[in-house]
Amino acid sequence: MSRAAERLKLLINHLDRPPAVITAAPTSVQTSTYNHPQRLRYTFDTDLLTPEQRLSYEENGFILIKNLVSEEDIDRFRKEFEKICRQEVKVPGLVVMRDLVIAKSEFVADQKAISKLQDFQEDPELFRYCSLPQILQYVECFTGPxxxxxxxxxxNKPPDAGKKTSRHPMHQDLHYFPFRPADRIVCAWTAMEKVHRQNGCLVVLPGTHTSTLQEHDYPDWEGGVNKMYHGVRNYDPQHPRVHLEMEKGDTVFFHPLLIHGSGMNQTQGFRKAISCHYASADCYYIDVMGTTQENIEKEVKDIALKKYDMDSEITFKDTWAFRGRLVQGERTSL
Ligand SMILES: CC(C)CC(=O)SCCNC(=O)CCNC(=O)[C@H](O)C(C)(C)COP(=O)(O)OP(=O)(O)OC[C@H]1O[C@@H](n2cnc3c(N)ncnc32)[C@H](O)[C@@H]1OP(=O)(O)O
Ligand SMILES: Nc1ncnc2c1ncn2[C@@H]1O[C@H](COP(=O)(O)OP(=O)(O)OP(=O)(O)O)[C@@H](O)[C@H]1O
Ligand SMILES: O=C(O)CCC(=O)C(=O)O
Ligand SMILES: [Fe+2]
Ligand SMILES: [Mg+2]
Structure with missing residues (x-):
């Protein structure tokens, strides 16, 4: 047994909790390439994570790696973002979101009006983020090869316009995803500048990744909620929270069932972060009909019908299969 494996065994024996339940998955999804002790359900041993880091992810559902993305790379992403805002480049499939307050006002939209870009897979410069080797090395610990x-x-979380619409309600990202298993999905989220409580850092509820997918809906907020910003319906404000304050380049990896959100941006600056959700290519699509995800499926379909100008045959699954891009290994299923 390697030193790391020995150390891991020792640490596991000191945990005062029952072994995690291993959920059954189709055999195609079980990855046997790595050392995978039965008690560790969420991570693989690729010789990258220390035993402590593995156990921390197993218990908390997230892990923060400091200084993972270089200043140069982040400055390049920022420049590309600004070009997109100035409409100097046109990116097929890109979704440009404006904050509710701006979208619904007379305010003449300039580049500062943009609160989020989604689906930048066709922008080579931004998509470079998703292929950074140091990110993929960590991702592999959760997804496999x-x-x-x-x-x-x-x-690009905007300064709050006074209605608290810059908040992102507490949610589980899996609500948006019609593929499984959840444990083979991970989000990488990199701070593009210092993020702290004042400008609306991520807020996570440690350990909630061990629960199931909850019902989500629009929270009942006085100032309104941005399109598709669903929140956990019975959000418990008493659950212990962790505010993830991060420096430029720091990256958090988190499980898609981890309940998280972000607070209001109370500064005058735009708080920037870049992120990618990865999944094992061995994952499989599910039909969300009759599940709690039906409400988001309907919203996504309605928007996709307009965006891709296609007939009603488009499925929730199709909207994901179009956008997914292989970044390592083989495209086996998704
Ligand atoms: C894990 C991950 C997926 C978690 C998340 O990210 S949760 C958030 C997911 N968000 C999304 O997927 C993006 C959703 N947004 C979009 O697709 C777009 O921004 C749209 C809402 C369709 C707006 O697109 P756009 O090209 O700006 O179209 P229009 O300017 O013609 O606006 C169409 C109608 O939408 C309204 N609108 C635009 N932005 C927002 C907003 N932030 N909140 C609420 N309503 C909004 C806009 O006022 C207009 O409404 P009407 O004038 O038709 O009543
Ligand atoms: N009723 C609610 N339902 C769902 N999520 C909520 C609700 N109220 C607050 N949140 C979420 O809780 C998180 C923290 O929000 P908020 O900015 O209010 O507090 P904070 O940043 O933790 O504390 P403070 O602003 O006092 O420093 C955000 O993700 C926010 O969207
Ligand atoms: O950057 C943020 O505020 C978090 C966004 C988020 O959690 C999401 O879009 O799923
Ligand atoms: Fe999220
Ligand atoms: Mg706050």
């Missing part, structure tokens, strides 16, 4: 980049975002 065949890796798809399924969902991309650059979030």
């Amino acid at each position: 065949n890796i798809m980049a399924m969902h991309t975002m650059l979030i």
Whole structure:
């Protein structure tokens, strides 16, 4: 047994909790390439994570790696974002979101009006983020070797206009995804500048990744809620929270069932982050009919019908299969 494996065994024996339940998955999804002790359900041993880091992800559902993306790379992403805002480049399939307050006002939209870009997989410069080797090395610990980049975002959280619409309600990202298993999906989220409580850093509820997918809906907020910003319906404000304050280049990897959100941006600056949701290419699509995800499926379909100008045959699954891009290994299923 290697030193790391020995250390891991020791640490596991000191945990005062029952072993995690291993959920059954189709055999195609079980990855036997790595050392995968039965008690560790969420991570693989690729010789990258220390035993402590693995156990921390197993218990908390997230892991923060400091200084993972270089200043140069982040400055390049920022420049590309600004070009997109100035409409100097046109990116097929890109979704440009404006904050509710701006979208519904007379305010003449300039580049500062953009609160989020989604689906930048056709922009080579931004998509470079999703293929950074140091990110993929970590991603592999959660997904295994065949890796798809399924969902991309650059979030430009605006200064709050006074209605608290810059908040992102507490949610589980899995609500948006019609593929499984959840444990083979991970989000990488990199701070493009210092993020802290004042400008609306991520807020996570540690350990909630061990729960199931909850019902989501629009929270009942006085100032309104941005399109598709669903929140966990019975959000418990008493659950212990962690505010993830991060420096430029720091990256958090988190499980798609981890309940998280972000607070109001109370500064005058735009808080920027870039992120990608990865999944094992061995994952499989599910039909969400009759599940709690039916409400989001309907909203996505309505928007996709307009965006792609296609007939009503488009499925929730199709909207994901179009956008997914292989970044490592083989495109086996998704
Ligand atoms: C894990 C991950 C997926 C979690 C998340 O990211 S949760 C958030 C997911 N968000 C999304 O997928 C993006 C959703 N947004 C979009 O697709 C777009 O921004 C749209 C809402 C369709 C707006 O597109 P756009 O090209 O700006 O179209 P229009 O200017 O013609 O606006 C169409 C109608 O939408 C309204 N609108 C635009 N932005 C927002 C907003 N932020 N909140 C609420 N309503 C909004 C706009 O006022 C207009 O409404 P009407 O004038 O038709 O009543
Ligand atoms: N009723 C609610 N339902 C769902 N999510 C909520 C609700 N109220 C607050 N949140 C979420 O809780 C998180 C923290 O929000 P908020 O900015 O209010 O507090 P904070 O940043 O933790 O504390 P403070 O602003 O006092 O420093 C955000 O993700 C926010 O969207
Ligand atoms: O950057 C943020 O505010 C978090 C966004 C988020 O959690 C999401 O879009 O799923
Ligand atoms: Fe999220
Ligand atoms: Mg706050």
